[in-house]
Amino acid sequence: MSARTPGTTPASAPGTAAAPHAGTRDPLRRVLPMLEVRWSRVLRAVVLGTLALGFSVGLAAAAAWLVARASQMPPVLQLSVAVVAVRAFGTGRGVLRYLERLASHDVALRGMAALRANLYDALARGPVTRVVALRRGDLLARVGADVDAVGDVVVRALIPAGVAVGVGLGSVILVGAFLPAAGLTLLGCLLLTGVLAPWLASRAAASVERRGAAARAEVTGRALELLEDGQQLRVAGRLDDRLAGLRAADARLTRSTHDGARISGTSAAIDAGAQTLAVLCSLLLGVPAVAAGALTPVELAVVVLTPLAVFEATSTLPAAAVQLRRSREAARRLVALLPDAVPAAPAAPAPGPAPAGGDLLELDGVAAGWADRTVVAGVDLALRPGAVVALAGPSGVGKTTLLLTAAGLLPVRAGQVRAASGGTLFVAEDGHLFGTTVLENLRVARPDVTEDDARDALAAVGLDTWLAALPDGLDAMLGPDGADVSGGERRRLLVARALLAPAGVLLVDEPAEHLDAATADALVGTLAAHARATGRAVVVASHRLTPLVSADEVLLLGAAPAGPGGPGGPARVVARGPHDALLRDDPGYAWAAAQERAVGAPG
Structure with missing residues (x-):
């Protein structure tokens, strides 16, 4: 049921259905405030993630120094500090990674809950012309998968980008302290895998994500139609056509998933190539430096082996770029549900001429x-x-x-x-019938409905005998969307x-x-x-x-x-x-x- 406030619906109303600025403003920027993200929580997750990956880099550097120095057979006491450091970095990496996961997922889950609440609130306050023409499956996909995709932009795009910047700069400074040329080479390789690969992945994912979002919505809509109306479609002889349509939509979704896998594979190849290039360049620059006495053999091991751990920070950036594209596409579909300007509080409509x-x-x-x-x-x-x-x-x-x-x-x-x-x-x-009691379903119409009012309304539509047969009467629970009542009982409940x-x-x-x-x-x-x-x-x-x-x-x-x-x-x-x-x-x-x-x- 949908109530309409009094007023005039002018003939020009269709022109107001489209958001005039929807195409000129980044939809993700419009939707992000609805996540109600506390940026202090995001900063905490970035710091914890930077420390976790920093400990991984520190573990690689300390282990490289320890192995190289131990090969020279020095007194054991000279290795004790490095041994303790390796253990500390190895243990701390796991603990910090766990804490970072807790912090980042806390941000994401809180954001998704807030976004859904704000989206429902905006839909309740605004005109329904944007949703009334949508199939139920498409609407379900938007408030389900699309909200999740927007919420994932924090944990899968923004936080990894912040961590990559912090760890990358720290690693360049560490390697540069031993050999400045190697530090510059590492910086160039990090830019290759941290900028070029995400840019290519984002460009390649543009059409893939658009097709994937549309295919996911179609699969959801067709599956919901088959689940709800399967028997009627079978009687009408249209079940096979609907199943064929579902298979075709699923095939399109599968193709878009495969295309996304190719993008991920290409990004991984760029990352592996940049990592190999960084190691080779460090080796080629480090050997002459050792021969010239500017670098010790132990320091050479640190310079060459440290990049193996550094690229863990940038390896997630292509996926982050794809996630950013996916989240923007999901945000575009959510913006299509929103009025042009969502008021902070319910606004009283301007009265129109009365009949x-x-x-x-x-x-x-x-x-x-x-x-x-x-x-x-x-x-x-x-x-x-x-x-x-x-x-x-x-x-x-x-x-x-x-x-x-x-x-x-x-x-x-x-x-x-x-x-x-x-x-x-x-x-x-x-x-819709809600998964709550009969009385609460009737109170959707008016919150102050009493039990006597409810009984009178049900008797008026011929459901008094049905109500008397329920073990708990008005307190009997109805299944989700009235799944446990017949079609006729559903119609009469709605009329009541x-x-x-x-x-x-x-x-x-x-x-x-x-x-x-x-x-x-x-x-x-x-x-x-x-x-x-x-x-x-x-x-x-x-x-x-x-x-x-x-x-x-x-x-x-x-x-x-x-x-x-x-x-x-x-x-x-x-x-x-x-x-x-x-x-x-x-x-x-x-x-x-x-x-x-x-x-x-x-x-």
């Missing part, structure tokens, strides 16, 4: 649709208190799209939608929740879905009686015609006929009036109702 004559909702020449097409056009409707209106028409004609537009969840493509101060509530056919909501207008999409004929007719009758008793207005979209006898007026939507140049235009109201009048005056409506009665008649 004339005491109406609760008014549609004036409304055209409804999506960004790429208009689905329904030319709809006029005025809802007075207690009014009951039904939308009828074939499946796919645009009933749901019109309800979404009337609720303010989709921007109108032409005309105006005006709502009174009570607001409107859209009751979706697949509205809508009856408890404070909105002045209820826009109910297919309340009779998954219900037998008698129960479906009774549920629509309940909505009509509720509207007349409370002074609210109800609009019901239904493909079933028989229960529409309860409505004051039925708007019959029909698609425009196809022309010689291509498909027809948007659907329009082809007939309107009371149910009985349409049965008498509209042959198509009368035929459809007769077919419905024939199917429902006992055999």
Whole structure:
């Protein structure tokens, strides 16, 4: 269910759906503040990581000195300090690495939790036009894998870069203290593997990460569709097509993963080549220095062997560059969900002109649709208190799209939608049920719902017997997304929740879905009686015609006929009036109702 605040939805609203600056501003910079990262924690992780890798370099240098000096067979006491240093560096490296992992993952996990909370908060406060057109699987991928990818930018990109800079400079200074030329050579090789390799990896990963993000979202969406609607797809004969689509999406994801592996392999080859070059250059520069007496043989061992440990710091930078690219692509997908400016606190909407004559909702020449097409056009409707209106028409004609537009969840493509101060509530056919108690699911509509209110609402929709059969009654737990209730029970729970909501207008999409004929007719009758008793207005979209006898007026939507140049235009109201009048005056409506009665008649 989604409530709409009162106001006017202008025809120009579609133009506001796109963020004008989204393409000119780095999306990662926009999303990073939502991680709420405390940079003191990042600095602590960088320091611990620098010390851990510094101990690795120190271990290599001390071990090289110890082995070379021991080969000269000096007195044992001259080696004791080096022996202790090797043990200290070896032990300290493991301890510091563990502490660095704790610190960096603490930063990442806190950031991901904060980002999800801020993302949900921004979605709750802002318009839903950015998410309503997304498939559930795509939305799940964005708030799941994409949030994780953005959070990983700290632990897998920023911290490794900081550690590499600190350890690299320290190692260059250490080697340069023995032989300045070798220090400069080491610096050049570190730049080769620390700058060139990440740059090449980032360029190569640009298209790979974009294709990978899209493929991951598609795999998630298709898998979720198969899990939720597998039986219906099998009955409809479309299961094989959906499975083929999932395999194709998985193949695209696999190809992008393989391309990413090639990038990693190339980066590893550059790192190994730079490391080999540094060792060879140190050896070629060190041997003449030893011959000239500028360097001792023991110091030569330190100069040659130390670079073997130094390149551990830069070996992670190509992966860090790829992670930065991946995080930026994930941030771009998250920014697409956000309004142009996320307010720090809920802002009261500017009041728009109220409907004339005491109406609760008014549609004036409304055209409804999506960004790429208009689905329904030319709809006029005025809802007075207690009014009951039904939308009828074939499946796919645009009933749901019109309800979404009337609720303010989709921007109108032409005309105006005006709502009174009570607001409107859209009751979706697949509205969410939470994994909590029956009572708490009903309190989603209004936090102060009492147990008596809940029982009355459930009885009104015919769920009193179902409630009595539950061992814990209103305290019975529902599974995630109502997995343990039937489709009919789910629909009636959603309608009961809508009856408890404070909105002045209820826009109910297919309340009779998954219900037998008698129960479906009774549920629509309940909505009509509720509207007349409370002074609210109800609009019901239904493909079933028989229960529409309860409505004051039925708007019959029909698609425009196809022309010689291509498909027809948007659907329009082809007939309107009371149910009985349409049965008498509209042959198509009368035929459809007769077919419905024939199917429902006992055999």
